[in-house]
Amino acid sequence: MAAPDLIVQNAGELLTLGGPPGPRLGAGMRELGLVTGGAVAAVGERIVAAGPEGEVLSAFPPSADTVVLDAAGAVVTPGLVDPHTHAVFARTREGEFALRVEGKSYEEIAEAGGGIRSSVRSLRAASSDDLLARGRATLDAMLAHGTTTAEVKSGYGLELEAEVKTLEVVRELAKTHAIDVAPTFLGAHEFPDEWRDDRDGYVSLVVDTMMPAVAAAGLARFCDVFCEEGVFTVDQSRAVLEAGLRVGLGAKLHADELHASGGAELAAELGAVSADHLVCASDEGIRALARSGVVAVLLPGTTLSLGKTAFAPARKMIDEGVAVALATDCNPGSSMTESMQIILSLASMMLRMTPAEAMTAATVNAACAVALGDEVGSLGVGKLCDLVIWEVDDHRAIPYHYGVNLVRAVVKRGRVVS
């Protein structure tokens, strides 16, 4: 048996998040697989043992070449998974944020150059090198805050060339950055100015031209659509996602963010991997998500950043048996943060999720929201050795101690990266 390349030992609380395949539901979201006095061993990129330290070390005694990390009694968890980000963009939009605080309407902000269309203009004008540099800085910050796997969407191009440019930047990030990246094609993020008078025409462009080209180039794993009043209708959203499914892209939806628009129901109908936002999801939509096993990705940072106090009904979802995950929604318009930690805090404070439920939602359930539950999100034999050593000795302190970075060290694929 090979000696381990890495041992993390002396974890005061080792949260393995172990269990059967698939997301955790209901009371299962409170089961963290907590081992007091735990250790993890890895050979190469993968975990060969995780559990009580004595068992791990006797099965995999370190050799002289083993990297040994002493957690010194601290909490050790899986690396966090951020399953909903728009992390490749050209410019921040703090001016628009300030206008929104002053009570300016969406229309006034659009007139002042704000909104998604602002990001479309700047992304189309940006070079790939600039997008790559900014994207890398964003992923660096994510990693420093404990995220080891992230989904990244396109959607500020809204034309074939700029969408491909974005997804090529995402691919380059996936190749070169420590964070594992799951790429999503979001050509149906908004209607670009040049198609506002022919919305069905833009849907056809996405369905008939962009989707096949993106899939043929292997640039995306998922497709997504902003299903919402005033943006893509349920029928338009269905057409987009079915086109994606035909070419092998898993379905994701921006669903029921601002109104109960039937997005959750559509996600269930299509067997989507995830339905995201869901602030206004109907009771029937929530039951449909539970029945169909679609992961609900909640984004409380977006609600906060938009200055709203009505958050997604997380408790109702958990009680109904929906698999709930959490994400930053990292984007320059409505949630400018790279940190899953503040999302965990908001989940406990505003969504009333217990610290254990929030941790489950940010690890194993988030991994399932990007169809990577067999690879990441839990510390089990055969999984990638992605983990975080925290500055705290009680996992409940992670959402409790808010607004600061509590990460001491990050391990990605068996290597210390932060």
Place this chain on the structure above:
Amino acid sequence: MAAPDLIVQNAGELLTLGGPPGPRLGAGMRELGLVTGGAVAAVGERIVAAGPEGEVLSAFPPSADTVVLDAAGAVVTPGLVDPHTHAVFARTREGEFALRVEGKSYEEIAEAGGGIRSSVRSLRAASSDDLLARGRATLDAMLAHGTTTAEVKSGYGLELEAEVKTLEVVRELAKTHAIDVAPTFLGAHEFPDEWRDDRDGYVSLVVDTMMPAVAAAGLARFCDVFCEEGVFTVDQSRAVLEAGLRVGLGAKLHADELHASGGAELAAELGAVSADHLVCASDEGIRALARSGVVAVLLPGTTLSLGKTAFAPARKMIDEGVAVALATDCNPGSSMTESMQIILSLASMMLRMTPAEAMTAATVNAACAVALGDEVGSLGVGKLCDLVIWEVDDHRAIPYHYGVNLVRAVVKRGRVVS
């Protein structure tokens, strides 16, 4: 003229917060004294020039010994002032946080060992060395997030010996830590178990014994009281604060946090330096604060941490001409954060304060809330050279980009300290 010891140059936005003595009111809270292309020069601990770079450098050309910091186009602001903290405590209370998320009542949490009385038990049992070590770590985190001056309260002792022990730790921190500390005696934070059946007796102990002893030892600059239904009545609060005023301690109040209890009105009556919390302040209380010039210290992180969505009426206060300041309320029970940055974000997102108003509230107005407006909180000639160089080039990005630390460097009394 002495050559400068420190030059900070090439500030894309230098926010001086300059102006007449005293806090900024109303529309004045949006006046940041913004200089594009600014610089600051210091001799020893104090600023000798702050303004357009050309003027500063021609008046104070650097010598070979001058430390020159290139802000590289970034935002430079005064060091942040945190005017309300309980930063000396023995233990965090994340278990209680988790119980609160689960919906446990205050009584249930108290039975499970939570509440202020929990912190009293642990502080009384703690050694001064342990309190000092933990307090130093807390102040280190504050400094790393841009705070250069902080108020620190006692109030987990609730007996002479333990209150003095706390304030001696605060004094040691004030002497040895880079952060300037304003100490506050909060013997009237809660009724200790041994006095719950004789509340007026405890008030007499605070007034007749503890207050004179603390003042005689020079251990505090302010006194404070938790004026609230079920805690200290308005009459008891008045007795405590008047006793403080008699021995030279400025008055502060925990006022109207949970109910409109008359705290704001009492603050105005006594000419308090600040009234803090004010979530439930009455309209008459707000007008009284405006008339009397009492600074309102708002603590949105506490509202968030307690899982509430009704925040203090900041807009009404600003419109009525109240000087509004912001603080972390850093404490283990209801706001476990050292970062004024997340407070700035919450101020814009939840209190609807513009980025400029929030910055004013966290600098010059916060300095006035601890009676240090003539020393810190703005970048003017003669003030202490306390400043932050940020990672951003637009000050509106500070509240916008939330949950991460945007500080690049901190200067305290003319020295680079973080």
